Amino acid sequence: MSITRVWIAGAGGRLGSALYHRFSGNTDYKLVTSDRDVPIEDAREAGRFADLNHPDVIINCAGLTDVRACEEKPEEAYKINAIGARNLAVAARRIDAKLIQISTDDVFDGDDDAALCEFDDAHPTTMYGKSKYAGEKLVRELTDKHVIVRSSWLYGVGSYDFVDRVLDNAKKDGKVVLPEDEISSPTSADALAGFIECLMHTREFGLYHASCDGSCSRAEWAREILRLNGMDSIPVISAAENTELRPRFTLLDNMMLRITGLYQMPDWKTALADYFSTKKGGAHK
Ligand SMILES: NC(=O)c1ccc[n+]([C@@H]2O[C@H](COP(=O)([O-])OP(=O)(O)OC[C@H]3O[C@@H](n4cnc5c(N)ncnc54)[C@H](OP(=O)(O)O)[C@@H]3O)[C@@H](O)[C@H]2O)c1
Structure with missing residues (x-):
């Protein structure tokens, strides 16, 4: 197999780190990585980096993901x-x-209670969602050789995230307060990285939903995090309202993965257990 040159933009974040761990040391890939040292909003800087390194695949994991900051x-x-x-x-x-x-x-x-597939119309209400959707549309307009991958509730090493926050709150306050009515699917960055690697070697283009199988509320997710860390006795209390500034029901249906038979995402509980066992095993810092 010839060597695939890969540029991971946003390599220091959750997904970027998972991709980096997956590819580094594999001689099938030649990796180049960037974060804010190559600000993607600067067309000249981004263009120059691409011209210099000439990747076969660019994976854009960079983004402003803090919904409040957006x-x-x-x-x-x-x-x-x-x-x-x-x-x-x-x-x-x-x-x-x-x-x-x-x-x-x-x-x-997130206003309805049905899982959302690639053929459902997007209608973002938050600034984060609106800006990400604008990015999708520009990608569609400007290059044919693209794949847009939508995922949900990503966690992994790289950035302080929901998993870290639940464990910290549990230790500090002896309880965790979270909404029971905010529903989606927690997706490990490692599991998503597996699908992205598969995509790199296919001739598939277009839009894919790729979340871990199954669904839960934020509160259920927290209970599973605590259980896997031997902290089942810590109560997860229902929040009176959605505190996450996020749409309420955004469960993704990975319909395109089913139709094409391209890849099977793991169940969210299995992926979460794998994440902690890898972390405890010291594979991630
Ligand atoms: N997190 C989720 O729940 C979630 C769910 C679905 C989809 N996504 C999408 O998946 C992608 C990866 O998410 P993630 O959770 O891995 O994000 P993340 O942990 O927040 O990482 C984003 C990375 O992008 C870098 N970055 C920020 N602004 C940049 C800029 N102007 N130029 C270059 N790099 C910049 C960040 O650097 P700094 O750390 O220095 O800011 C960070 O390393 C994002 O596109 C996100 O929208 C995320």
């Missing part, structure tokens, strides 16, 4: 999540690279 600074959200995606799409087209653009379940408004 609400407070909408222009910053559009700059990074939309214009950044546009710049990588333009660079990818110029060097004939495949662009894998990572997006989110927050492109849906």
Whole structure:
């Protein structure tokens, strides 16, 4: 097999770190990575990096993922999540690279109680969701060789996340307070990285939903995190309202994965158990 040159933009984050761990040391890949040292919203910087390294595949894991920061600074959200995606799409087209653009379940408004597939219309209500959806549209318009991958409730090493917050709150306060009515599917960055590696070697293009199988509420997710860490006695109390500034019901249906038979995402509980066993085994720092 010939060597695949891969650029991971946002390599220090949750998904970027999982991809880096997956590919580094594998001689089938030549990796180049970037974070804020190559600000994706800067067309010249992003273009120059692409021209210099000439990747076969660009994986855009970079983004402003802090939903509160997106609400407070909408222009910053559009700059990074939309214009950044546009710049990588333009660079990818110029060097004939495949662009894998990572997006989110927050492109849906979450008002209904049915799982959402790739053929459902997006209708974002948060600034994070709106800016990510704008990024999707620009990628679609600007380069044919693209795959947009929407996922949900990502966790992994790299950034402080929900899993870390639950464990910290449990230790500090002796309880965790979370909504029972916010539903989606927790997805481990490692599991998503497995699908992204598969995508790199296919001729599949277009839009894919890729969340772990099954669904739960934020509170149920927290209970499972505590159980796997021997902290079952810590109560998870129902929050009076959704405190996460996120749409309520954004469970993704991975319909395109089923139709194409391309990949099977693991069940969310299995992926969460794997995450902790790998972490405890010291494979991740
Ligand atoms: N987290 C979720 O629950 C979730 C769910 C579904 C989809 N997604 C999407 O999946 C992708 C990866 O998410 P993640 O959770 O791995 O994100 P993350 O942990 O927040 O990582 C994002 C990375 O992008 C970098 N970055 C931020 N602004 C940048 C810029 N202007 N130029 C270059 N790099 C920049 C960050 O660097 P700094 O750390 O220095 O800011 C960080 O390393 C994102 O596109 C996100 O929208 C996330």
